[in-house]
Amino acid sequence: MQTAEIHARFLKYFERRDHEIVPSASLVSDDPAIMFTIAGMVPFIPYLSGRVPAPWPRAADVQKCIRTNDIEEVGRTPRHGTFFQMAGNWSFGDYFKREAIGYAWELLTGSVDDGNYGFDPKRLWATVYLTDDEAERLWLETTDIDPKQIQRLGLEDNYWMTGQPGPAGPDSEIFYDLGPEYGPEGGPATGSDRYVEIWNLVFMQDEIADVRSKTEFTIVRELPSKNIDTGMGLERIAFLKQGVENMYEIDQVRPVLDLASELSGRRYGADHEDDVRMRVVSDHVRSSLMLMGDGVTPGNEGRGYILRRLMRRSVRAMRLLGVHEATFPTLFRASFDAMSTAYPELQESFGRIERMAIAEEETFLKTLESGSTVLDLAMDGVRRDSGHVVPGKTAFLLHDTYGFPIDLTMEIAEEAGLEVDRSTFETLMSEQRTRAKADAKSRRRQLADLSVYSELRGKGETAFLGYDELEADGEVIGIIADGAQVASAGVDQEVEVILTATPLYAESGGQDSDQGRLVGQGFEADVLDVQRPVQGLISHTVRVTAGSIAVGDVAHAVVDPLYRRGANKAHTATHLVHAALRQLLGPDAVQAGSYNKAGYMRLDFSWSSPLSPDMRQELEGIANSAIRDDLPVETRVMPIDEAKALGAMSLFGEKYGSTVRMVDIGGPWSRELCGGTHVGASSQIGLISITSESSVGSTARRVEAAVGADAFQQLVAERTLVSELTGMLKTPREALPGRIEELVSSLKAAEKRIAEFESKQLAGRVQPIADAAERVGGTRLAAVDLGAVGSQDDLRSLAAQVRERLGVDAAVVAIGGSVDGKPAIVVATNDAARKAGIAAGPLAKAAAGVLGGGGGGKPDMAQGGGQDASAMPAAIAAVRAGIGR
Structure with a gap:
């Protein structure tokens, strides 16, 4: 039974039982606390927790999931995969244990001809929570399971919770017995790999608090509305129904594994380590395909870093299999062919995915070539010194300069029997992040813990009125200070205010939040930021400027009209530039991210090569022609299927409900799904002036532009500059x-x-410096302070030449000077000095310490610098003292 058929049978079964069939949510999670959808229940958390009312009483889905926390186990066990599919059926206060158990058993053991899976009931086991008499009774009443194949286990195994206060409950897990050749008898309680868990039925019936661990918490009460949350592992069902040994050999994964075998010329099954590498490739290529299908692009931060790591581990595994040339063109095509039946939407995006994959591989192959040389030299040095730890600064250099992920450096070092100084690496990374944060200017405020918003969300949604109104009244239903609810806030306090209604736009879809004010009887507050911390709730970060604001007050929310008009122009300009890019480059130039605010827009798009000056000029021309043509901008709310039928673009990585807002600019000239605010006609934008076009990765480019009055001012500034240059240069x-x-x-x-x-x-100074060399014990020292010099290269070159003139006896050269006003010193040693135990690195470090800085380097040549140029004589004295020891 093919995986796509298992997928389809699950949904059809529950559709016949009145479940709403819900499409898989994106792999990019809505929950700001997690990057990816890591479990089937993630998209349903707001409904299960009661934070948001469930739109249906019962539902079913097959959810795409990504987990990379145990990535090192991929390929080494039969069940660890980074991408997996979790089928689930859900009840929100509708049916409970009896139906959940009955549905699972019927689907698993019912006839294949009737649309079920046809498992032998004699090979299925069930576990229930230790004290859940009801669950065991229902298993016996509703199924024909052998009573001896029901086992009771404790909190660790059969009680579900999130690890946080809230809903929880006992669960019942279903296992498949692989047979005696896979381990001892005794059922799932033995913990043997012989028994494979295939389905988990969670009976969400308790509210817990005081959570100290998975087994230590307090059950506060029984939930008034009980829920069912189940998860059936699609890959596990597939490898059982297909009669293969593990998830890497199922129909959706095996084609890539076989291709890796063919390309490497190594037979799968012949060598354990080669098998692991082939499985890694097959898993990671599929995961990368699905992540890129949901809009993730390779990068150095967050989700992009995880994707890049998966792709680079694939390349690395192929190299270990002996394949050094590019393989992604064929590997990704094979994975696409295997997955597109279950996910036909990949058809639309595969051209973009393929181009990104090829570009990422090409870049990394070059990185591997240069970075591997640096790492090999570093590891050779460690071995020469009889060490076992690669310095953290080497790992940081590889990461920062060569794009080598720390995980890859550690893998390569481990294969060579060495470790990496991870602590120093993390310190250097932390220092770099601190510098980056100091340079960044971001207005985004820190939001409170999500649990605070859940309670407020229970009071209802915040109505957004800003499409039609710039002023509106709303009741204050909550005030949050330092992550906790408070009753009021006074002058100069910075707090979050939740209203029943607001015209202020919350940052989303690339559009920055509105600026504005809240005013009411006895208070005034400036709005600093507006965010959507949870679905349906809008939070205003404000600074109270007068009086005191309290829960229950009516606040008159006012949008700064000038800022909103500028934001409208910038957001519509983003749509125009996106449409212009697609006209210029073709349909593969797809938006990969955006940011816009009054006067400014930034758009990232999938493309791997820079735009030529002529192309950039043409892009600007197309966008401004659309402004000149005064195209009408219309918004319509409609079912998503209708919008897509009209050709509306949905952006990768964005989430859309069944009803969407479509923005038309000139009809089909630009048609996108968008929740932002816009102008009424394109001519209201005024002008778009592209200020830069640059790379943001191997597969993405960025266009930045000034918009409206800001674009005009930028052009005026450029005209003034040109005028000054013409006058200056005549x-x-x-x-x-x-x-x-x-x-x-x-x-x-x-x-x-x-x-x-x-x-x-x-x-001309080489010989005089060599002639002036002094004796320090049995070593000749040639040392001089040159004063101002052009560069440290000059110091290194002179030191090397003087060293050559000093002959074969032990000799040290120390050349100091001032480069751009700052002191620098280079120390060089010859072979005889090094044999005598005198290395350049420690001498340069000692000298640099005197200068108020740091230094070091190789035994034959090293350098250092500092802040105090007047200390150069003392620094040279430190070199002299170091030789004499």
């Missing part, structure tokens, strides 16, 4: 490029002559 406007090119050439020629002159001057 050159007509049209001749400026040629004149500037002339000046640049002249400057380069002058710099070259100066460098040659300085080099000759330095060369």
Whole structure:
């Protein structure tokens, strides 16, 4: 039975039993606490917790999931995969244990001809919670399971909870017995791999609190509305129904594994480590395909980093199988062919996915070549020094300069029998992040813990009125300060305010939040930020500027009209640039992210090569032609199927309900699903001026533009600059490029002559410095402070030349100087000095310490620097003292 058929049979079974069939949510989770949908229940958490009323009494789905927390186990066990599919049926206060048990048993053991799976009931076991007499009784009443094949287990195994206060309950798990050749008898209680868990039925009936661990908590009460949450592992059912040994050999995964075997010339099943590598490739390629299908692009942060890690582990595994050339063109096509039956939406996006995969592999193959050389040299050095730890600064260099993920560095080091100084690496990474944060200017405020919002969401939704109104009244239903609800807030306090209704737009869909004010009887507050912490709730971060605001007050929310008009222009401009890109480059140029606010827009799109100046100019022209043509901008709310039938674009990674808002610009000229605010006609934008086009990864580009008055001001500034240059250079406007090119050439020629002159001057000092060498014990030391020099390269070159002049006896050279006003010193040693135990690195470090900085390097040549140029004589003295020890 093919996996797609298992998928279809599950949904048809529950559809016949009045369940709403819910499409799989995106792998990109709505929950800000997690990056991916890691379990089938994640999209249903708001309904299960009572945070949001469930739209249906019962539902069923097959949910795509990604987990990478145990990525090292992939390929080594029969059941660990990063991408998996979880089939589930759900009841929200409708049916409970009896029906859940009956449905699962009938679908598993019922006739294949009747649309079921046809498992032998004699091979199925059930576990129930230790004290759940009701569940065991219902198993016996509703199924023909052998009573001896029901086992009771404790909290660790048969009680479900999230790890947080809230809904929880006992569960019942169904296992398949693989047979005596896979382990001892005794049922699931033995913990043997012989018994494979295939379905978990959670009976959500308790509310818990005071959670200390999985087995330590307090049951507060029985839930007034009991829920059913089940999960059936599609891959596990597939490998059992297909008669294969593990999930890597099922029909949706095996084609990639076989192709990896064919490309490497190594037979699957012949060698354990090769088998693991082939499974890693088959799993990771499928996971990467599905992640990119849901809009994730390879990157260095967050979800993009996880995707990049999966892809790079695949490349690395193929190299370990002996394949050094690119393989993604064939591997991804094979995975697509295997998955597209179950997920036909991949048809639309595969061109984009394939292009991203190929570009990512090409980039990483180059990275591997250069980074591997650096790492190999570092590991050789560690072994030479009889060490076993690769320095953390080497790992950081590989990450920061060569794009080598730390996980890959650690894998390669481990294969060589070495470790990596992860602590130093993390320290360096932390310092880099701190610097980046200091440079960033973000207005996003820290939101409170989600549990605070759940209670407020129970009071109802926040109505957003901002499409039609810029002012509206709303009752204050909650105030949050420092993550907890408070009754009121006074002057100068910064708090979050939840209203029953608001015209202020919450940041989403790439559009920044509105600016504005809240005013009421006895209070005023500036709105600093607006966010949607949970579905249906809008939070206003405000600073109270007068009086005191309290729960129950009526707040008159006012949008800054000037800012909103600017935001409308920028968001509509983003749509125009997106449509223009697709006209210019074709349908594969798909938006991969955006950000817009009054006066500014940024759009990331899937593309791997830079736009030429002519293409950039044409892009700007197409977008501004649409402004000139005064295209009408219309919004319509309609069923999603109707919108897609009209050709509306849905952006990868965005989530849409059954009803959507479609934005038309000039009819089909641009037609996208979008929840943002827009102008009424394209001419209201005024002007789009593209300010930059750059790379944001191997498979994505970024266009930035000024919009409206900001675009005009930018052009005025450029015109002023050009006018100043024409006057300064006494050159007509049209001749400026040629004149500037002339000046640049002249400057380069002058710099070259100066460098040659300085080099000759330095060369003339080589012999005098060597002649002035002094004896320090049995070693000759040639040391000098040159004063101001052009660069540290000059110091290194001079030190190397002086060292050559000092002959074969033990010798050390220390050349100091000032580079751009800061002191620097280079220390070089010859073979005889090193044999005598004198290395350049420690000497340079000691000298740099005197200068107020740091230094080090290789035994033959090292360098250092600092802040105090007047300390150079003392630094040279430190070198002298180091030789004498």
